[in-house]
Amino acid sequence: MQIPEIPNLIHYAIPFFAFTVLLEIILTIKIKLDDYEFQDAGSSILMGLGNVLIGLFTKALILGIFMFFYKFHFFTIPFTWWAWIILLFAEDFCYYWNHRIAHESRMFWASHVVHHSSKKYNLSTALRQTWTGSFYTFVFWIPLVLIGFHPIMVLVQMSISLIYQYWIHTELIHKMPKWFEYIFNTPSHHRVHHATNAQYLDRNHAGIFIFWDRIFGSFEAEKEKPVYGLVKNIDTYNPIKIAFLEWFYLFKDVMYSNTSIINKFKYLIKPPGWKHDGTGILSDDIKKDWRNKTNNDKY
Secondary structure, eight states, rough: OOOOOOOOHHHHHHHHHHHHHHHHHHHHHTOSSSOOHHHHEEEEEEEEHHHHHHHHHHHHHHHHOOOOOOOOOOOOSSSSSSHHHHHHHHHHHHHHHHHHHHHHHHHHHHHHHHOOOOOOOHHHHOOOOOOSGGGGGGGGHHHHHHOOOOOHHHHHHHHHHHHHHHHSOOSSSOOOOOHHHHBOOOHHHHHHHHHHHHGTTTTOHHHHHHHTHHHHTOOOOOOOOBBSSOOOOOOOOOHHHHHHHHHHHHHHHHOOOOSSSHHHHHHHHTTTOOTTSSOOOOOOHHHHHHHHHHHTTTT
């Protein structure tokens, strides 16, 4: 079987990204929504460019690792139309769990937090991508290679998923048709994911298909207006700080906390906000307080 060369789909999409960001700025100003914050957008674009440059190296690294595991694949799945359809759903399933765990484990959150660090929500926010995550988050897609999908197929579908998720980072689209909202990830669903409102925390982890969240109990519909950013915002436009600040805090907690080796390790795997002495505040704590307050307000 002749293996095609891997196309750089993200690179081909860059002109489209640039055009649509400019178009959104014009439309945002025209219909008088919140002013487009150009410093914030500039930081997002720089983060995106950095991600693309780093990807020139990590894509080769990931392909090499995938090719190693492919030696042990259980089945041989050909480059056929039906294989791509199966891969569409299988890759999205892997993305869902990668994304969900990125919110539930601080080691993965340290790279993913970059994408949530903007207090604005627009197409430029979609470009605010990690500089470190591609070095290790690929582990969630190794099962696809072991099943028998060729590494190039997996990498192409991963790029298709990221390109799909670009358009959902906007406030200009309120709702899609009901049937579409039920099946697919949409701007409304993803606004919830980026929000810091208590009831919205760690919800809607979907890539392309929102039904994963419905199946696994992490779905939340958009009701009240989302407030974007982090529970504790970093308040910087410096791309270096955006990329590495959470890694610095994580390293500090692991190395300098006066606690056991086991607890030091827990700083890596426990959710963001966890502290060994019980003083930390998790998103589950924030949601619990919100539910209690909501219930009390009813009476």
